[in-house]
Amino acid sequence: MKKLWLLLALFLPALLFLMGVNYFLDPANIFHSDGKQIAQALMQGNEVYIGSGNTDERQIKKNMISLMPKEVDLVVVGPSLAMTIDRVTVGTENMYNLALSGADYYDILAQLGMLEEQQVKPKKILFCVDSTFFDEALYGQMSRSETLKPYADYMLQVISNQDAKKPSGTDWKNAKVLVQQIFSVTYFQACVDYVKSNGLSSLQNMRWSIREDDLSENAYLRGDGSWVYNRAYQSATGETVQKNAQEYNIDYYFTKDGHVSESSKETFEQLIRYYQGQGVEVSLFLCPLSPSLYTRVENQKESHMLLWELEEFACRMAENYDLELYGSYDPKQMGVTDADYYDARHVRHEVLCTFFDWKTY
């Protein structure tokens, strides 16, 4: 028995150390799901700093939906292009921004499915039309939406008038991944690198904290779920945007030789019909590209027709279903310059506000 204790004493401390570092530092938030607490803080009207770059936005927005009032004036869905739209922009307090970084076809359907499941009825939905929803080649490669996919499937059943089965409420992450990561040397090294690059002080409130003053440089979420970029990001100039536009992977984000997916278009039309049937107003938003990026894509128009196809489709939908359409991918039409952007794609919040003419509902 003594030998067994010696064996354990020899190796167990290192193993526990590895597990402890992976669990407590956890920069990718594999073991910590703070989504519920963050959502609660937001719904209480707080603004929340996000310390770790890997906080699961999807979980935050999911929990926000479960805490929303049953009737809301406006819900914004779409990718990060729409993340800065806030209550002031749209002129109502009863508004929630559910936009997510890289929100794809399944993400958006999942959020709409969750709203349906929670019986949250928005008066209006603002849909930011982007390639991540309509380009199958692009969203087929994304896997961030995987955990929420049952809600997307649920929404697909709802809009196609099938006998929709609500997803089970169980919210558990893949057990295999958890076990793998707690013993992972690679993850341990990622934790160490995180501390190395952010300093030991980053361990304090490293995941999130309520914003109580205006001193921090960090990005934060407003109470309506909209996003405020960190100060460094906000300080981008026209030159940095031009540089970013040159480096932007247009072949990936507007798939080279790709086209708007027919099934995405079909789903989108079903969504519009469904909401109109429910008395929900749908508005579309096309977020303009920065002039430098637009020129670059325009120069390769033949191989990047997707962008023009998408704009044409959005205009057609707006016309056919009598929808409000805001914006255009073409920056010239919106009268913006590179200096009006945080980067090649993201319009500055103060400029974005000018695109909408909404008043209080």
Add this chain to the structure above:
Amino acid sequence: MTLTSFSFFAFLLIGLLVYYMSGKGQKYVLLAMSLFFYFAIAPATLRYRLKLCAIVFYVVFLTYVGGLLIDRAKGKRRTILTFFCIGGLAAVLFVTKYFYNIFTGIAGLFGNPGAFEWLNFGSVIGVSYFILSAIGYLTDVCWESYPAEKNPVNIGVFVLYFPQVISGPVTRFSQMNSQFCEKTGFDPDRISHGIRRMLWGYFKKLVISDRFFLIVNAVYGDYTAYSGWQIFLATVCYALRLYTDFSGCMDIVMGASELFGVSLPENFNAPFFSATVQEFWQRWHITLGGWFKDYVMYPLQKTKGMIELGKKCKKRFGKKAGKKIPFYLAMVVLWFGIGLWHGGAGYYFIASAGIPFLLMLLGDVLSPLFEKVSNALHIRKESGIFKTVCFLRTNLLLCFAWVFVCAGATGRGFRILGHQASHLLTGERSVLGNTTLQALDLCLMFGGMAVVLFADYLQYKGKSLTDLLDAKPFALRFLAVNAEILVILFYGLVGSSAFIYFQF
């Protein structure tokens, strides 16, 4: 699954629990684990796994049935049966490793390189190792070293035993069977030694080996930008990388086996402390060299033809030559076999067989001359300086062979040697200039290598670092083991490259 993956540790842990709870059924657990492991490390296509399944079944079946038939047969029939069974096993090796390349090459000459695509079996993991073990078993049965095994499970475990199946060591049935058949009780000391051995392997592979690889890759990737001296340094780095990679792999394999109470034969014995090239090959990949000696070279020397040749040479060239000529001929066959085993590619053949054979031959032929010179210079062969010079000479000579492996092609190897000679001191870049290595990496590489060489020196002197540590108080052992673990955790290049000897 790889030896550095999480699934391997989970596999080991679950396997250990089942193994120590299964009492007399331990060998069945080992067979089940071995089959699972073998298919888990294979690429995940069903077709490929089915192919592996067929090959593994064929090898185990032929070894088992062949052994029984050979055991029962007498006289000439026994020899013929052995010949056919060994031929049947060797055919697997040739078909899976060589036929596709050879026939595609020939068909390419006639403008139809795809004609033999059906011969492309892909790489069959570990085939070079377990086929040799199986051939060794049949040969031993033929020689009546022991009777044929009647239980097919024992043959299955022997051929496919999971720690050794992918990169050796090449084992003998007589060494292994008794260990598989005995019930192994849970022994914390043994488990502790096993884990420590595995950690030592991971330290060599992840902390040292993969860092040296960065230098080799950078320099050999664009050798024209470096001087001859720098290329030489990169070749030395390759030697250190190869050793820490292969011996590290062996440490992991042996440590894993130790956890199940099964000791595998050692494959390395401080090879860098070899005074001659011949000694080096007795200390490097010991089980492979031993196998070729026992089953190829010695039997060949004992054949009637060789004995007759020896007699004729003795008559014609004198007593000494009569002995040496058959010996050299047997060596040619031995090294040809070793070269072929390494895959048969020209550059690997030159590095693993051609150059070592020539160096040994020259060493043997010129030894009287060396003897005279050292006597004339009054060199004391027992002195430390002389031994150190011999160690350095041996390793430098072998670096010459490794240039071809690093080059990756015979022609390129010669071009690199030419470049080294013509640009001995003039290079455009620094050795580290094209790598991401920092000062800390260099400390880890050379500090780590110093520890490895210290451990090897102890082994050379007949001691062991493990025994040395075991004699120390627990606190010191704890510190040493945990320091090693922390270095691996913080600085191990996890998931960067596979083990070199997996390719065979």
